[in-house]
Amino acid sequence: MVLRECLGKINFPSCRVLFSCRDALEAELCTCMEGISLAIQRSELPIFVEIYSVVAVNMVKDRDMDRFIFASLVNKIKHLMSLHTTSVFHIKHNQIVVSHYLAKFARTEGRTVVC
Numbered sequence: 820m821v822l823r824e825c826l827g828k829i830n831f832p833s834c835r836v837l838f839s840c841r842d843a844l845e846a847e848l849c850t851c852m853e854g855i856s857l858a859i860q861r862s863e864l865p866i867f868v869e870i871y872s873v874v875a876v877n878m879v880k881d882r883d884m885d886r887f888i889f890a891s892l893v894n895k896i897k898h899l900m901s902l903h904t905t906s907v908f909h910i911k912h913n914q915i916v917v918s919h920y921l922a923k924f925a926r927t928e929g930r931t932v933v934c
Contacts, residue, residue, distance in 0.1 A: 822858055831861060841888075847872045848892045851879065851907070855899040865904040876909045 822831035835853075840846050851868055858866045870876050878885075878893050879900075887893075899905070 822854070822861060825864065831857065833857070844872060844874055845889060845892070847875045848878070848889055848896065851875065852892060852896045852899065855896065855903075855905060859899065859903045865906070868905065868907045869910040870907060871910055873909050876907055879907050 822829075824830050837846055837849055840849065847870060851870060855866060855868060870879075878887070878889065879896050884890070885893075900907075
């Protein structure tokens with residue numbers, strides 16, 4: 820997760836190991852939830868969440884209650900979004916180089932890091 824200021828400067832990068840994660844979609848949703856939570860704690864400004872999984876973006880933006888396996892996690896994300904002005908966007912996979920580096924670091928080192 821990378822928290823940036825409005826001009827794109829990195830303010831707060833972090834990563835952690837997810838010990839019980841089913842797949843990449845669950846990892847993306849967990850990162851989204853934790854990122855929004857941290858951003859709410861650290862900023863009063865609107866939050867813009869960039870996710871490269873179209874499926875995750877659609878799950879979070881969907882107004883209907885679904886019964887998919889990650890419904891509880893998606894509901895937590897929606898609750899956090901209701902607490903603060905938050906927008907979720909899809910971005911291309913190659914646009915999130917820093918996040919990929921942090922994810923690789925967490926996987927290979929097995930550590931949690933907050934910079």
